[in-house]
Amino acid sequence: MTDFNAMTDALVSCDAPTLTNLVNDALAADTPAQDILNKGLIASMDIVGEKMESGDMFIPEVLMAAQAMGSCVEILKPLLGEGEGASGASVLIGTVKGDLHDIGKNLVAMMMESAGLEIHNLGVDIAPEDFVAEIKKKKAQIVCLSALLTTTMPAMKQTVDAIVESGLRDQVKIMVGGAPVTQAFADEIGADGFAADAGSASKMVKSFIN
Amino acid sequence: MFEVIGERINTSRKLVQAAVAERDAEYIINDVKKQQKVGASFIDVNAGARIGHEEEDMRWLLDTIQPFCAIPLALDSPDPAVLEMAFSMVDQTPMVNSISLEKERFDAMMPFLDGKECKIIALCMDDAGMPESSKDILGRAKNLIKELNGVGIITANIYVDPLVQPISTNSNKGIMVLDAVRAIKAEFPEVHITGGLSNISYGLPQRHIINRTFVALMMDAGMDSAIIDPLDKKIMATIQTADMLLGNDQFCMEYLKGVRSGTIES
Numbered sequence: 001m002t003d004f005n006a007m008t009d010a011l012v013s014c015d016a017p018t019l020t021n022l023v024n025d026a027l028a029a030d031t032p033a034q035d036i037l038n039k040g041l042i043a044s045m046d047i048v049g050e051k052m053e054s055g056d057m058f059i060p061e062v063l064m065a066a067q068a069m070g071s072c073v074e075i076l077k078p079l080l081g082e083g084e085g086a087s088g089a090s091v092l093i094g095t096v097k098g099d100l101h102d103i104g105k106n107l108v109a110m111m112m113e114s115a116g117l118e119i120h121n122l123g124v125d126i127a128p129e130d131f132v133a134e135i136k137k138k139k140a141q142i143v144c145l146s147a148l149l150t151t152t153m154p155a156m157k158q159t160v161d162a163i164v165e166s167g168l169r170d171q172v173k174i175m176v177g178g179a180p181v182t183q184a185f186a187d188e189i190g191a192d193g194f195a196a197d198a199g200s201a202s203k204m205v206k207s208f209i210n
Numbered sequence: 211m212f213e214v215i216g217e218r219i220n221t222s223r224k225l226v227q228a229a230v231a232e233r234d235a236e237y238i239i240n241d242v243k244k245q246q247k248v249g250a251s252f253i254d255v256n257a258g259a260r261i262g263h264e265e266e267d268m269r270w271l272l273d274t275i276q277p278f279c280a281i282p283l284a285l286d287s288p289d290p291a292v293l294e295m296a297f298s299m300v301d302q303t304p305m306v307n308s309i310s311l312e313k314e315r316f317d318a319m320m321p322f323l324d325g326k327e328c329k330i331i332a333l334c335m336d337d338a339g340m341p342e343s344s345k346d347i348l349g350r351a352k353n354l355i356k357e358l359n360g361v362g363i364i365t366a367n368i369y370v371d372p373l374v375q376p377i378s379t380n381s382n383k384g385i386m387v388l389d390a391v392r393a394i395k396a397e398f399p400e401v402h403i404t405g406g407l408s409n410i411s412y413g414l415p416q417r418h419i420i421n422r423t424f425v426a427l428m429m430d431a432g433m434d435s436a437i438i439d440p441l442d443k444k445i446m447a448t449i450q451t452a453d454m455l456l457g458n459d460q461f462c463m464e465y466l467k468g469v470r471s472g473t474i475e476s
Contacts, residue, residue: 060381063378151258
C-alpha cells in the first residue's frame with residue numbers, strides 16, 4: 001500500500017530527491033501511475049496551494065515544489081495511458097490587452113497545470129477578439145484574465161463583453177485576477193469569479209469543473 | 211542628494227480615493243504636508259483609479275495641493291491630455307511620470323514632451339514586456355535617453371526606472387537590476403535612477419526588511435531617487451543612513467540631525 005502522505009510531506013518540504021524516491025518505490029510496488037499522479041502528486045500540490053493561500057508557504061517554495069512535481073510527472077508520463085493525465089477541462093489564461101505583466105499570471109498557470117488541468121497560456125497583451133478566437137479553437141471551458149494595472153482593468157470588461165457578443169458566454173466560466181482587481185470589480189464586469197492568489201485560483205477552477 | 215518621490219497621493223489607495231470622491235481637501239492637504247515635512251522631494255499625484263474621472267480628479271487635486279506645496283509635483287498619468295492640463299496648472303517645473311518604450315505609450319508621450327521643460331521618469335519597459343537581463347535594461351535605458359535627448363530633455367532631467375522585479379520568482383532578479391544600474395551610471399553619470407522598490411519583495415514574508423536592505427544596495431549601485439511612502443519611517447532612516455555611508459553627508463550632519471529629531475533610530 002503506497003503511503004501518499006509521505007509524498008505530500010516531501011512536496012511540502014520541497015524535497016525533490018525524496019519525492020522522486022517515493023514515486024519510484026510506488027512504481028516498484030505496482031501502484032498504478034494514474035494513482036500516483038492523482039492521489040499522490042496532484043493531491044499534494046493542492047495542499048501546497050492551500051498553504052500558499054494561508055500564507056504558510058511562499059512563492060519560491062511553490063516554484064521549487066512545482067519543479068519537483070514536474071520531474072516526477074516526467075517519470076510517470078511514459079506509463080500513463082492516452083488522456084489519463086489531464087482532467088479533460090480546457091483552461092485559457094492570458095494578460096489582457098495593453099498589459100505586459102506576466103509573473104502573477106504565470107504562477108496561476110503553473111498552479112493549475114500542477115493541479116492536472118489542461119492550460120493554454122496565451123501570454124500577455126491579448127486582445128478581446130483573440131481571447132474569443134482561442135476559446136473556439138481550444139474549446140475552452142474556463143477563461144482566466146489577468147491585469148496588473150488600473151489602466152488596463154477596462155480591457156477586462158472589454159474582453160468579457162466580447163465573449164458575450166460572440167455568443168460564447170454560456171459555454172465558459174470567466175475568472176479575473178491581478179493586484180488591483182477586486183471581487184466588486186469582478187461582479188461589476190460580469191465575471192464569474194475572482195481569485196486573490198494562485199492557490200485560490202486553482203481551487204476555483206476545480207470547483208467550476210466539478 | 212537622494213530624492214524621494216512621495217507616492218501617497220494616488221487614487222488607487224482607498225482613503226485617497228474616498229477623499230477625492232468626497233472632495234475632502236483637508237485630508238489631501240494634511241497628507242501632502244506630512245510628506246513634505248519628512249523630506250520628500252516630489253509629491254506624486256495620480257488620479258487614474260476612478261475610471262472616467264481622471265481629468266476632473268487631477269484638476270481638483272492640483273488646485274487643492276498647489277497652495278500648500280513648496281516642492282515640485284510628479285504628474286502621474288498615461289494620458290497626454292490630462293498631463294497637458296496638469297502641466298499648465300503647476301507653478302514649479304514638474305516631473306512627469308512616465309514614458310516607456312511601449313509603442314502606444316511612447317508615441318503618445320513624445321509629442322507632449324517635445325520642447326517641454328520637465329523632469330521625466332523613463333520606464334525600461336517595451337512591447338516585449340519586462341526586461342530579462344541587465345544588458346536588456348541597459349539597452350532600453352540607452353534608447354530612452356537618446357530619444358528624450360532628441361526632443362530637448364537633457365540627461366540630468368531623466369530618471370530611469372530599471373523596473374525592479376520579484377526575487378521570489380528568480381533568485382537573480384536582485385543582482386540583475388543592481389548590475390544594470392551600475393552599467394547605466396557608468397555610461398550616463400548625469401542620469402538619475404529611480405523606481406519603486408517593493409516589487410523586489412513580492413511573494414515573500416516580512417517584506418519591509420527586504421525593501422530596506424535592497425534600497426541600500428541600490429544606492430551603492432547608483433540609485434539616487436525612489437518612489438516610496440515617505441511616511442515609512444524605517445525606510446527613510448535607512449536611506450538617510452546609507453547616504454551618509456556613501457559619503458554624501460558632510461561631517462554626518464544630516465544623520466545626526468535625524469537622530470536628534472527622532473527620525474533615525476537603531
